[in-house]
Amino acid sequence: MKIFGFALWFLFFAVSIQDDCFYENAQSLLCRKFLPTGTFPNVERLNVTQVKLEKLNFHYFQEAFPNLKSLTLIGGNVTQLKQIIMPQGPALEITVLHLSGLQITSFCDNFTNYFPNLKLLNVSGNYLSEFPKFSFENLTAVYLSENKWNCSKSLEWSLDLNKTVFKDLESLRCFKMPHSNKPILAIAKFRKITRETCTPNCTCQLIKCVTDMDSGVLEPIIEVDCSFRGFTEMPSTIPPKTKILRLEGNFIDDLSPLKTNFNYRGLLDLFLDNNIISNVNILEGSYWLTHFRYFSIRGNQISELPAYAIDNALQHNSNMPNAVRLILGENPWRCDCLFAPRFKTFLQKYASQVIDIKDIRCAKDSEHPLTPIIDLSRSSVCHSPSEYTIQEALDLLNGILAFLIVFVLSKLAYDYYYFKKTGRLPWIVTKLP
Ligand SMILES: *[C@@H]1O[C@H](CO)[C@@H](O)[C@H](O)[C@H]1NC(C)=O
Ligand SMILES: *[C@@H]1O[C@H](CO)[C@@H](O)[C@H](O)[C@H]1NC(C)=O
Ligand SMILES: *[C@@H]1O[C@H](CO)[C@@H](O)[C@H](O)[C@H]1NC(C)=O
Ligand SMILES: *[C@@H]1O[C@H](CO)[C@@H](O)[C@H](O)[C@H]1NC(C)=O
Ligand SMILES: *[C@@H]1O[C@H](CO)[C@@H](O)[C@H](O)[C@H]1NC(C)=O
C-alpha cells in the first residue's frame, strides 16, 4: 500500500515534470513556471520562462545543477523577486546569467564575485533604478535596458562604460521624471557639458530635453542662474544652447551683448528684473527681438522704448502669439504726449503678451505719478495745438479789452475835469455832427 502510494506520487511527479520541463538535448533543460526538483548533474543549460519566484536561492542551483554553465530565468508579468540568496562554498561555474522580468531592484555589491567565470550578464527588464555597484571587470557582454533608471541621480557612470561590453548602453532610458523616457547617455553628456561650460559664479542646470520636431534631434533645455551675484554686465560666456538665463538683482545697464555676443543666439528666456538698465534702444533690429520667448525687464530705469521697432519685431517673432511674454512693470515710464499715447497703443495691441500691464505706470516725478499707462487718456497728456492758440488769443483779447476800458474811463475823467475847468468841450464832441 505504502509502495503503491509512493509509486502514484512518483508517477504524478514525473508527469508534472514532463508537463513543465523538457530536455532540448542532454545538456539543456527548458522549463515553464517552476524550477524542477531533483538533481541534474548533466544539465549545463537551464532555461525557465514565466517563472514564479519570490526567492532566488543559489544554494538550490549548487545542489540541483552542479555543472550549470548557463542559467536563464525569465519572469512572468507578475513575478516579483523579494530576495536573492547567494551561493556558498565552491563557486558556481556559470558563464551566462540571464535574469529578466523578475522585478529585481538591486544586487549585492559583490554579486559578480560569486561567479568568477561569468561572461554574459543580462539583467534587462527589471526594476533597477541605480547602476549596480558590483564589478563588471571580467564580463564581455552586459545588458541593462528596460530597467527603471532614476535620472534624478547622477548618470556619470554611463559615460565611462565600454560600449563593446555594455551592448545596449544606447537604449537605456530614464524612468519617469526627470527626463522620462529619454536616453540616459544623451542626458549624461548634456549634463557634463552644462557643468563644464557653466558661467563662473552661476548655477547651470539641464532642465529637460526635447526632441526637435523637424530634425528629430534631442535638444537640451539649459537654465543658467546668475541672479543676485553682483554682475555688472551680462556674462560673456554661457553654456552652448542655453535657453534660459536669469540675471535678476544685479547691476547690469547694458544690453548690447544680446545683440553682439553669438553665445546668446539660442537664448529664449531672459530675466533681467531689478537691474539698472536705462534703455533698450540697442535692441532695435536685433535677432533677439524676433526670436525671444520671455523677456522680463521689470524694475529697471527704463523710461521709454522704441515701440514701433518692437511692434515690428514682434510681428516677425515665430513664438508669437502664445509663447511670447514681455514684462515691463515698475520702470519710470515717460508720460508725455510724444511717447505715452504710442506706448499705450502698443500695450493695447500686445495686452496678452505684456503680462504685468497694470504695473506699467508713469514715473513718480511725472505729471501723472504712478498712473497705469493703459488708463491714461490722450487728452490728459496732450494739449492739442488749436486749443492752445484760441486760449492764447482770448487771453490777449481780454488784456486789450481791459486796457481799453481803463483808457476810456481815464479819458472820460480827464475830459470832465477839463470841461469843468475851462468850459470847453472835448475836441471829439466839436467834431460830432
Ligand atoms: C529560453 O527559452 C525561451 C523560450 O523558449 C527562448 O526564447 C530563449 O531564447 C531561451 N533563452 C536561452 C538563453 O536559451
Ligand atoms: C500578464 O500577462 C497576461 C498574458 O501574458 C495578460 O493577460 C495579463 O493582462 C498580464 N497582466 C498584467 C498585469 O500585465
Ligand atoms: C536580454 O534580455 C532581454 C529581456 O528578456 C531580451 O529581450 C534580450 O534578447 C536579451 N539579450 C540577450 C543577448 O540575451
Ligand atoms: C560578499 O560580501 C559579503 C559581505 O558583504 C561577504 O560576507 C562575502 O564573503 C563576500 N563574497 C564574496 C564572494 O566576495
Ligand atoms: C576577474 O578575473 C581575475 C582572473 O581570473 C580574477 O582574479 C578576479 O577575481 C576576477 N574578478 C571578479 C570580479 O570576479
Ligand SMILES: *[C@@H]1O[C@H](CO)[C@@H](O)[C@H](O)[C@H]1NC(C)=O
Ligand atoms: C529618484 O530618486 C530620488 C532621490 O534621489 C527620489 O526622491 C525619487 O522619488 C526617485 N524617483 C523615482 C521615480 O523612484
Ligand SMILES: *[C@@H]1O[C@H](CO)[C@@H](O)[C@H](O)[C@H]1NC(C)=O
Ligand atoms: C572595451 O572592451 C573591449 C573588449 O573587452 C576592449 O578590447 C576595448 O579596448 C575596450 N575599450 C575601451 C575604450 O576600454
Ligand SMILES: *[C@@H]1O[C@H](CO)[C@@H](O)[C@H](O)[C@H]1NC(C)=O
Ligand atoms: C565670483 O564671485 C567671487 C566672490 O563672490 C568674486 O571674487 C569673483 O570675482 C566672481 N567671479 C566672477 C567671474 O564674477
